[in-house]
Amino acid sequence: MKEIWFKAVPFDKKLVTLALESGVDGIIVEQSKKKDVAALGRTNVVSPEEFTDVCLKAKEDEETAVSSLRDGKKVVLTTGWEIIPVENILAQSDGLGVEVSSLDQALLAAGILEHGVDFLVVLPEAAPELKDIVSQIKLAQGMVQLQTATVTAVEAAGLGHRVCVDTLSMLKRGQGMLVGNSSAFTFLVHAETESNPYVAARPFRVNAGAVHAYALMPGDKTSYLEELTSGREVLVVSADGSTSIATVGRSKVEVRPMLLIRARLEDGTEGAIFLQNAETIRLVTPAGEPVSVVNLQEGDQVLVKADAAGRHFGMRIREDIKEA
Template sequence: MKLCWLDIRNGGGAREAIIEEAVHQRIDAVVAADPADLEVIPPTVKKVLFPLTDALPDKLEPADLVIVTPARHGEPADLAGRHPDVEFGRFVEITDPASLEEACRAARHEQWSVLAFRDPTKIPLEIVLAAGAGANGSVITQVADVEEAQIVFGVLEHGSDGVMLAPRAIGEATSLKAAATGRSADLVLEELEVTAISRAGMGERVCVDTCSHFRPDEGILVGSYSHGMILCCSETHPLPYMPTRPFRVNAGALHSYTLSDGGRTNYLSELGAGRRVLAVDSKGRARPVTVGRVKIETRPMLAINAVSASGVNINLIVQDDWHVRVLGPGGAVLNVTDLTAGTKLLGCLPREQRHVGYPIDEFCIEE
């Protein structure tokens, strides 16, 4: 779990509401410039003092941690010797090679490093994270909004240990905490048994090309009904007549549902560059991936009917070609044209019906 710090130093009139939301969302720390603003923070939230003035206040309590700029306030190690009951961390603004090197040293040696990057490139952050790899301290990166926080959490795959955000509106603490959660909740996959295979004539099928590299036992969940989907395999595995495309899933007919992050479904026809779908492996581990493009083309289609052990009927219509594949138990890669009645597949059975893609508990029949 990534650390979320809320900076209320310029919180204005909404400060009380922002603090209330932060506590409710279990934000890790609240950052203030005045120790008095930390008095109302409960002990479940770390109290961080980050002065805006050139001098530290005489009274640091109730701060748990004080972030200092050494040129203005002194070295964290020296301050810790004078104030043994308070932790100290270092603030570095990265503007040039010298300050970048200072940030790298902080990441290697300080318990807490708060970093601000002047330029929008994330390369300096990559350098700092690489320099501090394996160190015991935590790197907190200042971000402008939740969208930037999501990027910072993913830099060099490991990301910054946390972010510091100055919220501009109520609700941003909730969004930040959701972004920090990172990975999607794992899914429960079930074995499905094929009951029938039939040709379905011509139709438009959708290839979903993502900005990510699928793993060999990974794909996306697709189905004609929202209550049951089959795990369609990526084109990670070699084919004799064409190169592998490890970013692609030949997913199915354009009317089909696929599962997106947060439990929402989308029609394949709705997907496009910048949308998100859920990559799922044969063990049910899930992660959101970004769609780079979709390819919709007319092809002969194949209908796959299957049933779960509990009797739920599932349908998937895909391109009728042997290089289109689905996944079976244990991550077995199965060409759709080789499927027969009795073949076991992997799938997911969402419990709720859908309204514009959102799960809802209501009466609905899909056939």
């Protein structure tokens, strides 16, 4: 994940407070102001001297940046950088940072050569957009390709331990987590954003499924639902395929009556998931609408993600694996 630093030079208490509230990774201030920042909140505080600034004006400046990076220095390209020179540097070394003065610049820098720079130094003039910069750079995780699957069975499955994932975020309609019996076939399980006459909405919660199930995680990894604990980051997926990150606040494992739901893609690929038998647990239709598992019927369509099978400790591997 990319680091975001805010440069509060000259020192401005209001801007430092804004940066802390925005969730930046650290703040850059004059050496004499470090203690003032530490008194406002717990964060990383450094002085400008701890970075190596490089202004790209000629080819020699690219070489200086690469050489400094290879020497282990924290290199920052100052205002005025252009894409091609940055690409040249990124192709030769890691650890590069750039100054940005707007959200557009931040998004551009984050996407150069797909990987982007490793960290951003946000200048004071970008303060009005700082919260958007942090949320879009830190939380956004790109897109996943969702497909439409047809439900082939909905069966009672007795009692089982299911996992409620309570996050630190307020999720929206159409959002949830990708969960399934197999890492190669996961269902978009909707967050509890909907209310009914009997139960209030819990938009921070995804009643995600049985303890053994796989959940798709940030960084193209998976985790068993039973392994999700406070402080871990999980992947939140929207019906349009856009993704973001949420932090687990609490994981609740309880015995509940379960349903086994099976579905099939047009190409014949099949998958399954165990979910609690309750009205508040929902999958997502191709239109992005939540559909309760108690109303789910054979022939209904839901959103899923198909992938190649094969994971070892949550990491993708190449191996012949069949998960039923």
